Amino acid sequence: NAGVTQTPKFQVLKTGQSMTLQCAQDMNHNSMYWYRQDPGMGLRLIYYSASEGTTDKGEVPNGYNVSRLNKREFSLRLESAAPSQTSVYFCASSEQGALHYGYTFGSGTRLTVV
Amino acid sequence: AQSVAQPEDQVNVAEGNPLTVKCTYSVSGNPYLFWYVQYPNRGLQFLLKYITGDNLVKGSYGFEAEFNKSQTSFHLKKPSALVSDSALYFCAVRLNSGNTPLVFGKGTRLSVIA
Numbered sequence: 001n002a003g004v005t006q007t008p009k010f011q012v013l014k015t016g017q018s019m020t021l022q023c024a025q026d027m028n029h030n031s032m033y034w035y036r037q038d039p040g041m042g043l044r045l046i047y048y049s050a051s052e053g054t055t056d057k058g059e060v061p062n063g064y065n066v067s068r069l070n071k072r073e074f075s076l077r078l079e080s081a082a083p084s085q086t087s088v089y090f091c092a093s094s095e096q097g098a099l100h101y102g103y104t105f106g107s108g109t110r111l112t113v114v
Numbered sequence: 115a116q117s118v119a120q121p122e123d124q125v126n127v128a129e130g131n132p133l134t135v136k137c138t139y140s141v142s143g144n145p146y147l148f149w150y151v152q153y154p155n156r157g158l159q160f161l162l163k164y165i166t167g168d169n170l171v172k173g174s175y176g177f178e179a180e181f182n183k184s185q186t187s188f189h190l191k192k193p194s195a196l197v198s199d200s201a202l203y204f205c206a207v208r209l210n211s212g213n214t215p216l217v218f219g220k221g222t223r224l225s226v227i228a
Contacts, residue, residue: 004157031213033215033216035218040123040220041220042120042204042218042219042220042221043158043204043218043221044218045215045217048215050213058215090157090158092158102148102150102160102163102206102216103158103160103216104160105150105157105158105159106157107156107157108155108156108157
């Protein structure tokens with residue numbers, strides 16, 4: 001089925017470890033986004049890529065890096081994980097220029113940093 | 115800057131009764147407004163949107179929302195709640211120009227009691 005695929009679905013890291021969250025979409029969307037979801041905080045934007053070759057910081061970028069590998073893939077990297085990065089991470093995509101279409105979301109990655 | 119407020123963390127309603135989930139927004143221009151729903155351990159799913167035109171918009175699963183420009187509100191409603199409507203609901207806003215990302219509210223947990 002067409003949509004946004006995130007891997008892994010679950011991950012436990014030790015403080016200081018690094019990892020990359022993968023996201024791929026097969027809808028030919030130009031724009032991709034990474035959000036984190038925390039209880040009582042809603043969804044907060046970490047980074048986004050309006051189009052292939054561009055990335056921009058969102059509301060909470062510290063401690064993260066991103067790579068827009070190609071039009072389909074947008075990865076999120078934690079270089080040195082901290083307990084404060086325990087969260088559920090969602091990737092989303094949308095059609096650039098079609099502001100009225102909203103987003104398609106992946107099913108999320110639940111990350112625990114111990 | 116854009117912002118969204120969902121003043122209620124939790125809404126409880128009896129099955130068969132009407133439900134309202136409140137949302138107010140702030141943008142420096144004309145908004146596009148969205149409602150998303152999140153079921154447990156799932157990603158966000160699109161419910162409905164306001165782009166332009168009729169202030170009352172209808173969406174999936176019998177939900178509707180009313181855009182009120184003077185009150186800067188976009189409340190989600192349903193005439194008769196179902197137990198299966200129990201979920202987390204997010205309101206989101208973006209400007210209708212440029213390519214600014216969606217800004218989400220903190221979410222409202224709806225609990226429909228049989």
